[in-house]
Amino acid sequence: MEQADKPLEHLLSLYEEVSAWLGSDLFAYASLAQIAFILLALVISWLLARLLISRTKRLQGEFPLITRLAPYVEPLYAPLFALLLIGVASVVGRGFEVPLYLLRVAASLLTAWLVIRLAVNFIRSKAVRQLVAALAWFIAALNILGLLDVITKTLDAARLTLGGVTISALAVISGLMAFFLLVWLALVVARIVESRIDALGDVSPSARELVKKLARIALVLIAILVAFNMTGIDLTALAVFSGALGVGLGFGLQKVVANFVSGIILLMDRSIKPGDVIETQDTYGWINHLGARYTSIITRDGTEFLIPNEDMITQPVVNWSFSDRKVRRRVKVGVSYNSDIHKAMALMEEAALTVDRVLPDPEPAARLLGFGDSAVDLELRIWIEDPQSGVANVASEVMLAIWDRFHEAGIEFPFPQRVVHFANSSTNSPANSGEGPVNQGSTPLEQKD
Numbered sequence: 001m002e003q004a005d006k007p008l009e010h011l012l013s014l015y016e017e018v019s020a021w022l023g024s025d026l027f028a029y030a031s032l033a034q035i036a037f038i039l040l041a042l043v044i045s046w047l048l049a050r051l052l053i054s055r056t057k058r059l060q061g062e063f064p065l066i067t068r069l070a071p072y073v074e075p076l077y078a079p080l081f082a083l084l085l086i087g088v089a090s091v092v093g094r095g096f097e098v099p100l101y102l103l104r105v106a107a108s109l110l111t112a113w114l115v116i117r118l119a120v121n122f123i124r125s126k127a128v129r130q131l132v133a134a135l136a137w138f139i140a141a142l143n144i145l146g147l148l149d150v151i152t153k154t155l156d157a158a159r160l161t162l163g164g165v166t167i168s169a170l171a172v173i174s175g176l177m178a179f180f181l182l183v184w185l186a187l188v189v190a191r192i193v194e195s196r197i198d199a200l201g202d203v204s205p206s207a208r209e210l211v212k213k214l215a216r217i218a219l220v221l222i223a224i225l226v227a228f229n230m231t232g233i234d235l236t237a238l239a240v241f242s243g244a245l246g247v248g249l250g251f252g253l254q255k256v257v258a259n260f261v262s263g264i265i266l267l268m269d270r271s272i273k274p275g276d277v278i279e280t281q282d283t284y285g286w287i288n289h290l291g292a293r294y295t296s297i298i299t300r301d302g303t304e305f306l307i308p309n310e311d312m313i314t315q316p317v318v319n320w321s322f323s324d325r326k327v328r329r330r331v332k333v334g335v336s337y338n339s340d341i342h343k344a345m346a347l348m349e350e351a352a353l354t355v356d357r358v359l360p361d362p363e364p365a366a367r368l369l370g371f372g373d374s375a376v377d378l379e380l381r382i383w384i385e386d387p388q389s390g391v392a393n394v395a396s397e398v399m400l401a402i403w404d405r406f407h408e409a410g411i412e413f414p415f416p417q418r419v420v421h422f423a424n425s426s427t428n429s430p431a432n433s434g435e436g437p438v439n440q441g442s443t444p445l446e447q448k449d
Contacts, residue, residue: 034100034101034102034103034106035102037086037089037103038086038102038103038106041082041085041086041089042078042082044081044082044085045077045078045079045080045081045082045085046078048077048078048081049074049077049078049081052077053074053077056070056074057070072121075117076114076117076118079110079113079114079117080114082106082110083107083110083111083114086103086106086107086110087107089103090103090104090107105144105145108144109137109140109141109144112137112140112141112144113133113137116133116136116137116140117133119136120132120133120136123184128184135177152170155168155169155170155173156168156169156170156171158170175227175228178226178227179223179224179227182223182224182226182227183220183223183224183227185223186216186219186220186222186223187216187219187220189219190212190215190216190219190220193212193215193216193219194212194215194216197211197212197215198212205273205274205275207267207270209267209273209274209290210264210267210268213263213264213267213292255308255310256293258310259292259293259294259308259309259310260292260293260309262308262309262310262312262313263290263291263292263293263295263309265313266290266295266309266312266313267290271317271319271322272287272290272295272312272317272319272322273287273290274287274288274289274290275287275321275388276319276320276321276322277319277320277321277327277387277388278297278317278318278319278320279317279318279320280297280307280311280312280315280316280317280318281307281311281315283297283299283305283307284299284300285297285298285299285300285303285305285388286298286387286388288304290309291306291309293308293309294306294307294308294309295307295308295309295312300390320387321387321388325385325386325387326359326362326383326384326385327383327384327385327387327391328381328382328383329381329382329383329384329391329394329395330379330380330381331352331379331380331381331382331395331398331399331402332369332377332378332379332380333348333378333379333380333399333402334372334374334375334376334377334378334413334414335375335376335378335406335411335412335413335414336375336376336411336412336413336414337375337376337414338412339376339411339412340411341368341376341378343409343411344366344378344406344409344411345366345367345368345378346366347402347405347406347409347411348364348366348378348380348402348405349363349364349365349366349380350405351398351401351402351404351405352364352380352382352398352401352402354401355382355394355397355398355401357384357386357389357394357397358382358383358384358394358398359382359383359384359385362383364380364381364382364383365380365381366378366379366380366381367379367380367381373416374414374415374416375413375414380398380402382394382398
């Protein structure tokens with residue numbers, strides 16, 4: 001009963017102090033004059049800040065440094081002008097021995113806001129930056145007004161006992177604040193560590209991804225454990241929760257855990273890595289990112305497929321650049337039987353070398369595959385080392401170069417030729433009259449004639 005009365009006693013004392021101040025000081029003439037001047041200073045400072053921002057925008061195109069600094073400096077214009085005006089008023093008021101309590105409070109609040117805004121500029125996310133700035137300024141304002149100690153004692157007196165653990169409202173709020181702050185710091189440190197790891201060119205991409213993910217997981221876990229400890233929760237009390245979580249992972253989150261473990265396996269066995277060109281499940285493209293749950297594959301048409309890591313292990317995967325980034329392409333060409341085959345093969349090899357992406361070593365090689373019904377079947381084998389840039393486009397460029405070379409040299413591309421025999425019972429037909437075989441090069445109309 002005594003513990004339940006303590007928060008009420010603190011709240012009543014706080015209410016009495018605020019009521020006494022409102023009744024005795026707030027509606028005095030000196031206080032009203034200070035409030036009016038503070039409001040006027042805020043309005044004037046806002047107008048001056050708008051005017052200065054509009055002036056500096058004209059200079060941003062000429063000076064890149066002003067453009068980079070503008071998002072960080074422009075929010076400080078208004079409180080800075082207000083602080084200067086209040087400072088001038090304080091100097092004048094001391095000369096006339098006027099009470100300046102509210103002016104000093106306003107100056108302290110503006111100073112705290114300027115310092116906090118400068119500090120939170122290092123946070124990238126705009127929403128997080130505004131939230132942290134507002135929360136920090138609220139705490140600073142309570143401290144400046146002398147209310148922080150009273151509110152802290154009130155929150156600390158509000159306690160809840162669960163089994164053998166006693167938790168106060170102050171501990172919960174402090175733990176939540178510490179949790180978000182420490183997790184944010186862990187993510188910032190993780191980004192710094194990841195940038196350092198990416199700079200290690202001697203380490204394979206898969207090893208870099210594995211180290212980055214393990215470092216991020218370890219930093220976030222440490223932040224969570226420290227936040228729990230700051231809340232006052234005994235970590236041994238989480239044993240039951242961890243057991244229930246394990247059962248839940250075994251049933252409800254089975255696929256999630258399978259994908260996570262599969263992602264770790266993919267990074268450890270180095271079967272695929274960022275930048276590899278792969279083909280799986282009718283998807284052809286290069287790996288853009290190896291996530292904890294999925295593998296991001298970008299195709300040539302810009303479509304990004306997010307394939308679960310489990311499928312990358314259980315489904316067949318063709319890695320075009322697993323051990324060597326060189327890929328051989330086959331370009332089939334048919335030429336007429338009247339053409340010089342040796343010259344055609346030489347021209348094909350020369351045409352391939354005119355394409356920038358075709359490697360000179362191994363050099364292009366033309367091969368005779370066989371004698372078809374209508375053409376001599378040739379094949380050009382070329383090598384490239386950038387399959388992520390496409391394989392059909394380089395084959396198209398090579399075929400266009402062969403087309404130009406063949407036309408310059410007079411080598412013909414054949415077209416299908418067919419001989420059609422008409423069954424005719426007329427005695428005038430060549431077949432029945434005994435005039436000999438039909439000329440296979442003639443057309444059906446010529447045969448009738």
